[in-house]
Each structure stands twice: as C-alpha cells, then as structure tokens.
Amino acid sequence: MRKFKTESKKLLDLMINSIYTNREIFLRELISNASDAVDKLYFRSLTDSDVQLSADELAIDVAFDKDARTITVSDSGIGMNKDELEKNLGTIAHSGSLDFKTENAEGEQASAVDIIGQFGVGFYSAFMVAKKVVVVSKRYGEDEACSWTSDGVEGYTIADAERENHGTDVILYLKDDADEDSYSEFLSEWKLRELIKKYSNYVRYPIRMEVSKTRTLPKPEDAGDDYTPQHEHYTEIETINSMVPIWKRKKSEVTDEEYNEFYKSDFHDFVDPLRTMSVHAEGMLTYDALLFIPGRQPYDLFSPDYKKGLALYSSNVLIMEKCEDLLPDYFGFVRGVVASEDLTLNISRETLQHNTQLRAIAKKVEKKIKSELADMRDKDRDAYEGFFKNFGRNLKFGIYSTYGQAASTLSDLLLFYSAKQEKLVTLDEYVDAMLADQEAIYYAAGNSVERLAKLPVVQSVLDRGFDVLLCAEDVDELCLQSMFQYKEKEFKNVSGGNLGLETEDEKAAAEAAAKDNEALFAAMKDALGEKVTKVSVSTRLTTAEAAPACITAEGPVSLEMEKLFAGMPVPEGGEAPRASRVLEVNAANPVFEVLKAAQEAEDADKVKLYADVLYNQALLVEGMPLEDPVAFANEIAQLMK
Numbered sequence: 001m002r003k004f005k006t007e008s009k010k011l012l013d014l015m016i017n018s019i020y021t022n023r024e025i026f027l028r029e030l031i032s033n034a035s036d037a038v039d040k041l042y043f044r045s046l047t048d049s050d051v052q053l054s055a056d057e058l059a060i061d062v063a064f065d066k067d068a069r070t071i072t073v074s075d076s077g078i079g080m081n082k083d084e085l086e087k088n089l090g091t092i093a094h095s096g097s098l099d100f101k102t103e104n105a106e107g108e109q110a111s112a113v114d115i116i117g118q119f120g121v122g123f124y125s126a127f128m129v130a131k132k133v134v135v136v137s138k139r140y141g142e143d144e145a146c147s148w149t150s151d152g153v154e155g156y157t158i159a160d161a162e163r164e165n166h167g168t169d170v171i172l173y174l175k176d177d178a179d180e181d182s183y184s185e186f187l188s189e190w191k192l193r194e195l196i197k198k199y200s201n202y203v204r205y206p207i208r209m210e211v212s213k214t215r216t217l218p219k220p221e222d223a224g225d226d227y228t229p230q231h232e233h234y235t236e237i238e239t240i241n242s243m244v245p246i247w248k249r250k251k252s253e254v255t256d257e258e259y260n261e262f263y264k265s266d267f268h269d270f271v272d273p274l275r276t277m278s279v280h281a282e283g284m285l286t287y288d289a290l291l292f293i294p295g296r297q298p299y300d301l302f303s304p305d306y307k308k309g310l311a312l313y314s315s316n317v318l319i320m321e322k323c324e325d326l327l328p329d330y331f332g333f334v335r336g337v338v339a340s341e342d343l344t345l346n347i348s349r350e351t352l353q354h355n356t357q358l359r360a361i362a363k364k365v366e367k368k369i370k371s372e373l374a375d376m377r378d379k380d381r382d383a384y385e386g387f388f389k390n391f392g393r394n395l396k397f398g399i400y401s402t403y404g405q406a407a408s409t410l411s412d413l414l415l416f417y418s419a420k421q422e423k424l425v426t427l428d429e430y431v432d433a434m435l436a437d438q439e440a441i442y443y444a445a446g447n448s449v450e451r452l453a454k455l456p457v458v459q460s461v462l463d464r465g466f467d468v469l470l471c472a473e474d475v476d477e478l479c480l481q482s483m484f485q486y487k488e489k490e491f492k493n494v495s496g497g498n499l500g501l502e503t504e505d506e507k508a509a510a511e512a513a514a515k516d517n518e519a520l521f522a523a524m525k526d527a528l529g530e531k532v533t534k535v536s537v538s539t540r541l542t543t544a545e546a547a548p549a550c551i552t553a554e555g556p557v558s559l560e561m562e563k564l565f566a567g568m569p570v571p572e573g574g575e576a577p578r579a580s581r582v583l584e585v586n587a588a589n590p591v592f593e594v595l596k597a598a599q600e601a602e603d604a605d606k607v608k609l610y611a612d613v614l615y616n617q618a619l620l621v622e623g624m625p626l627e628d629p630v631a632f633a634n635e636i637a638q639l640m641k
C-alpha cells in the first residue's frame with residue numbers, strides 16, 4: 001500500500017490559520033501543555049519512589065517582556081529531549097500526551113492525572129500570535145538541554161541549549177502590530193491575567209506571574225502633621241488561577257458563601273444567587289454541573305445582546321464560555337458550569353463532535369432546574385414570587401414561542417393574579433378552588449391588575465362566584481391561548497364571546513329584551529357602523545347596578561390582542577388584526593330606559609348620540625384608545641347642555 005504524502009507546509013498553514021476562530025486561546029493551549037508536562041512528572045513520582053518533587057516543581061510560570069515583545073510559558077515538568085522535540089513538535093498531529101495517556105490508562109495511578117492534550121495540534125496555535133517560537137527543554141533525569149526554533153512557515157531547527165533544571169520554556173516572539181491586528185495587547189499583565197482566569201482558572205497546578213502592586217509606606221517617626229502618605233510600587237509573584245474547581249468539591253463541603261462568591265465573581269453579578277444547584281452524574285457520561293438562578297434580572301435579559309448558555313469545561317479547561325445547547329431558551333436566565341472529562345472535543349476545542357452528549361446533559365440540566373423551581377414554589381413561596389417577578393416572563397414566553405409544547409414542563413410553574421383571592425396563584429391552585437359547576441378557567445387581559453379588577457366583565461364573572469385571573473403582562477394571553485387548556489379546563493377570556501354563564505331566566509329576559517327592541521338595536525348598530533359587528537343585549541351585565549354597556553370581542557382576536565398587534569410592525573400591504581367588537585347593552589340598567597325612550601320618540605339623533613357615548617365609554621373602561629376623542633368630548637358636552 002502506498003502512503004499518503006502531506007504537504008507539511010500547507011498543513012501547518014491550515015493548522016495555524018483555519019482551526020481556531022479565536023487567537024487568544026494560544027495561551028490556553030500552552031498552559032494546558034505545561035500542565036500535562038507537570039502531570040506526567042507527577043505521575044512518575046507516584047509510580048517511582050526515586051522521583052521526589054517539591055511543591056515548586058508542580059507549577060507553571062507565565063512572564064512577558066514588553067521590550068523584547070516576548071511571552072514565556074515555563075514549567076518544571078517532564079521536559080523533552082531532542083528526539084521528543086523532533087517527534088512531538090516536528091510532527092504535526094502527533095500527540096505525545098495522547099501516547100502517554102494510552103500507555104498509562106490501565107495503571108493504578110491513572111486517575112491521579114488529568115492529561116488534556118490529545119490531538120497534537122494545540123502547540124501550533126502559538127503561531128497565530130508569534131512570528132517565532134523557541135522551545136527550550138530538558139528532560140527529567142537527563143543532563144542535556146535542547147532547543148527547538150521555528151517561524152511556523154518553513155520548518156524548524158533543533159540545537160543544544162542551556163537550562164538548569166528539568167522542564168520547558170516556550171518563548172513566543174510576538175508578531176508586529178499591523179493596522180487592524182494588534183498583538184501588543186498580549187504584552188500586559190492585565191490581559192494575560194484575564195486570559196489565565198478565563199480559560200485556565202481551574203488548571204490543577206498554580207499558574208504564577210509577576211505582578212506589580214502598590215503599597216503605602218510606613219509613616220516615618222519624625223513625620224510632621226502635614227505628612228501625606230507615600231506609596232511605593234513593587235512586584236510580587238502571584239498565583240493567578242484558583243485551581244480547585246468548586247463543582248468538583250462535595251456539596252456538603254462547600255459553604256453557601258463560597259458558592260455565592262464563585263457565582264458573583266465568575267458571572268459578574270453583585271447580588272447573591274437565589275438558588276444554587278449542583279448535579280453529579282455518572283454512567284455513560286460522567287459530568288458535574290453547577291447551576292445558579294440569579295437573584296435579580298440582568299438588565300439586558302430581553303435585549304438581543306443577551307446570550308444564554310452554560311460554561312463548558314473539559315479537563316478543567318474552558319471549552320466554551322456560553323454553550324447555548326445546554327439550556328432551553330425559557331431557562332436562558334440560568335447561569336452555571338458543566339464540566340466533564342468524557343466530552344469528545346473537536347480539534348479546536350471550540351465545540352464538541354457529538355451533540356448527543358450535549359443533548360443528554362441538557363436534558364438532565366433542564367430537569368434539575370424544573371425540579372428546583374417546583375421545590376421553591378412549594379416550599380418557599382415568597383422567594384418563588386420574587387423569582388417569578390424576574391423570570392416569569394421567560395416561562396410564559398417559552399410556552400408561547402413553542403406553540404404550547406413547553407407547557408408540559410412550564411405550565412405548573414406559572415403564577416397569575418387571582419381576582420377572588422387577591423394574590424398570585426398557580427393554575428393548580430386555581431383549578432383546585434374551582435366551583436363544582438365551573439367549566440373553564442376565566443381570565444381578563446389588560447395592562448394593570450388594578451384596572452382589570454374593576455372591569456364590568458370581570459365583576460360579572462366574580463359575581464357569579466367564579467374566580468378570574470387578571471393578566472397584566474403582554475405575553476399572558478398569548479401564553480394562555482397557546483396552552484389552550486389546563487387540566488382539561490379551557491381558558492376563556494371574560495371579554496370574549498358568550499361565556500354561557502347566564503341563568504335560564506337571564507337568558508329568557510335577554511331574548512325578550514332583544515326581540516322587543518329590535519329597532520333600537522338596529523338603529524344603534526347603524527349609528528356605530530363598522531366600529532362594531534353587533535349591538536346586543538348583554539347576558540353578563542344583568543343587574544341595575546352593573547355598567548350600562550361593555551365591549552366584548554367575538555372570534556379569535558381579543559381586545560387585548562388587538563392592542564398588542566397594534567403596537568407591532570405590520571408587513572407591507574397587510575393590516576393589523578382587529579377584534580370583532582360587540583357592544584353589549586345592559587337591559588337592566590336605567591340607561592336602557594333612556595335609550596328606549598329616545599327610540600320610541602323616533603329621535604334618531606339622540607339614539608346615535610347615546611350609542612356613540614356608550615360605545616366610547618366602554619372603550620375607555622377597557623383601556624382601548626378612542627378613535628375620535630374630540631368628537632367624544634363634544635358629545636358629552638352636548639349631553640350637558
């Protein structure tokens with residue numbers, strides 16, 4: 001069989017320029033290699049009693065030199081000799097680390113190490129930012145040090161070198177700044193610290209860097225009253241990473257305080273999380289997850305800039321800052337971390353090869369969040385109401401945007417304001433409190449609970465003993481309508497078509513009033529024209545005390561939805577959907593007698609005037625805009641004359 005030939009120059013170019021989308025990951029890759037090298041030596045110390053290591057040897061150092069434009073990553077790990085430099089860095093896609101892992105997979109101590117490398121390409125990412133890379137290395141237990149130098153284009157040279165102790169220095173000579181590409185940004189303490197924190201915070205060995213600090217000098221004894229405190233700058237070696245991932249620790253051993261601090265620092269919040277959840281799963285896929293429900297609503301939650309997702313770690317190295325696939329949209333407010341050693345990464349470590357793994361984790365994560373919320377709803381109602389105030393909208397929108405599909409997960413988490421109980425209730429609580437003969441779940445939609453509570457149509461349902469959910473958020477009605485029903489009880493808008501709540505007597509009375517006053521209703525419909533589809537006798541306003549008239553909507557578009565659609569952009573040539581409005585007249589209210597009298601007197605102008613006034617009043621009560629407020633004001637003035 002013939003062997004494939006490779007154009008190594010082209011392959012290298014491909015490695016450097018096509019694999020990664022984000023060049024700042026070069027530091028992550030070099031630190032991961034250093035960590036692997038330390039890990040290998042640590043492994044030796046566990047399996048060979050002649051190998052004794054000091055704590056200092058189990059560390060990684062990062063340094064930079066602004067003038068020389070270099071960044072150096074050093075470790076006191078296993079190191080490489082000439083042959084290894086040739087094999088590992090001279091062969092693209094050869095991973096000495098993968099070999100190590102495979103060779104030692106069976107050993108007793110295998111679980112003590114956490115080797116990150118597997119593809120044999122990460123090192124070359126250095127050439128995204130460096131025009132030259134020099135590696136100086138000395139293999140543990142050997143006397144000679146050697147170096148490997150390359151410009152990442154033509155090839156590499158290997159030579160003898162000096163290094164006191166075992167380990168490796170990787171020295172990057174940064175590229176020159178070009179118009180749009182600045183490499184100098186990496187030559188700063190602040191930037192390197194940020195990158196270490198972001199990608200390598202949980203690497204198990206300390207990553208140290210010299211940092212500059214300021215301190216106040218002690219006040220001299222002979223200082224006078226006018227002494228102003230003096231400061232001095234100094235440098236100090238500091239460990240930048242926090243090393244132990246909090247999600248790897250047993251829940252019982254971590255204090256709430258520690259979880260809260262972790263949440264606030266890693267997710268940039270200044271308020272403690274409302275709830276913290278931890279998941280540890282073993283089996284086909286072993287992983288840990290640490291999830292937080294924020295204690296406040298992020299200011300950009302509903303802006304297009306908000307990105308949902310959980311941080312994804314593999315072998316303690318950050319793979320994705322926000323892995324969207326781990327969270328459904330409706331739980332997009334949850335922050336947290338998923339960490340697993342079992343993920344099949346793609347070569348750039350930017351994504352996974354198998355989405356089935358993500359799907360399996362996402363399913364578990366969703367279940368966990370749901371059960372946590374249900375638990376809070378049942379055991380800590382105050383906290384839950386606080387949560388719902390912040391994120392209830394996400395849940396309602398989740399039901400609407402999935403056309404009701406998410407209702408099976410979310411509907412029992414919803415809260416609505418009950419007009420009868422004057423507090424927030426769940427749908428279960430509403431259904432449990434339903435009267436024996438109640439067939440539907442009644443709701444009213446508008447823009448404030450207080451206003452809705454006063455609506456005649458709401459009062460008429462309450463008067464019959466039925467509770468009404470007062471829905472004051474724009475998404476409420478869309479959410480209820482996409483669910484259609486809850487526990488086989490249909491949702492019904494109290495200002496929708498006939499609710500069928502009237503008694504036989506009321507029905508008969510309404511029919512009689514309609515029959516006796518056909519001409520009056522025809523005249524009123526005539527007067528109102530296209531504004532209404534019908535003027536009829538109300539079967540919901542049936543007492544003298546109830547309002548003289550109300551507006552209801554027949555058909556699928558409710559009055560509240562009409563308002564909502566009116567605020568949305570309409571496609572060209574289209575028209576915003578309108579509700580079919582019905583003016584319902586209360587035949588028991590004294591006003592009806594006045595109407596009848598005007599009709600009997602054949603005073604068409606008066607009938608028109610009254611119809612207009614009643615219609616506009618009903619619109620006002622509903623919170624609907626008047627089509628012609630000036631005309632309405634004139635009509636009222638006319639009545640007063």
Ligand SMILES: Nc1ncnc2c1ncn2[C@@H]1O[C@H](COP(=O)(O)OP(=O)(O)OP(=O)(O)O)[C@@H](O)[C@H]1O
Nearest residue numbers: 033037088095096097117118119120121122123168
């Ligand atoms: N600091 C180091 N000390 C010792 N060996 C190293 C060091 N850096 C790299 N190597 C060797 O070079 C090999 C290639 O490194 P490279 O970063 O390209 O790939 P990798 O780490 O094996 O895999 P991946 O592409 O998944 O990161 C490593 O497997 C390791 O054997």
